């Protein structure tokens with residue numbers, strides 16, 4: 001089968017590998033559509049140590065090709081989605097509800113992190129009954145793909161921000177995760193959604209998805225502007241970029257007792273610094289929460305339901321479309337972010 005793989009630091013390419021095999025609780029999926037994720041780019045550039053030849057990707061949907069003897073809820077031919085995070089459902093982390101931390105720190109991230117990922121003609125899903133969900137007939141593959149990572153991650157950012165109905169929220173960066181957080185904040189009833197973004201197509205999408213105000217950090221002092229809009233600061237601030245400067249700004253613009261909800265990937269610097277004055281010297285009652293994409297079929301079912309009942313439509317985030325034969329070009333564009341790319345859809349026909 002054709003796969004898109006890590007070939008050494010900064011190097012990627014299409015290589016042939018055997019179709020994976022699976023154990024009694026697992027399934028093999030024939031891929032029909034995938035997204036490339038910014039975290040695939042981080043991975044290739046050193047976010048985690050990987051063996052050469054490891055297949056990239058964790059946002060894919062497809063058709064069940066094979067199931068193990070213990071899989072009871074799925075059969076070959078079922079059209080399915082699977083989360084980027086595929087917890088075991090049994091360990092202490094899973095039982096406590098921290099599915100991304102299955103088996104230890106970020107251990108729910110099995111695609112690419114622990115085994116071949118899903119940017120391939122076939123991929124393996126562990127604990128299939130826990131992780132797969134049938135895609136409702138009314139939904140396209142493209143819609144279902146949004147549930148695999150972008151909506152789940154963006155929404156957990158909004159859920160953890162815990163803004164009361166009618167409350168205020170600031171969302172730093174409107175990439176696909178930040179935009180999904182904006183959709184989530186609106187669903188959860190935020191009364192004032194302030195987004196921070198400078199790129200024109202992302203600003204337009206942010207407003208489309210529910211931002212009331214979009215602040216351009218290249219021309220405005222973001223902290224001053226948010227404080228003047230809210231007086232006391234926002235109830236919750238979401239960090240969806242992964243930078244020291246935006247993490248710091250989140251702490252500054254959050255009111256005492258509010259929540260800083262971090263879903264950005266912080267890959268540099270070794271430590272994140274906290275501005276002490278705005279953190280009340282450690283006594284501000286401000287809460288910092290962090291999360292990765294939660295996994296499991298129950299959450300996927302809810303995310304798909306929102307699209308089935310037409311409450312949300314994330315597909316305007318799909319800016320580019322490629323056949324799998326062009327996956328290298330799609331990845332290169334995600335690295336350079338050229339042509340204002342947000343999400344590239346990869347199909348396999």
Ligand SMILES: [Zn+2]
Pocket residue numbers: 037038039040058059084149150
């Ligand atoms: Zn992803």
Ligand SMILES: [Zn+2]
Pocket residue numbers: 087088089090091092093094095101102103
């Ligand atoms: Zn687990």
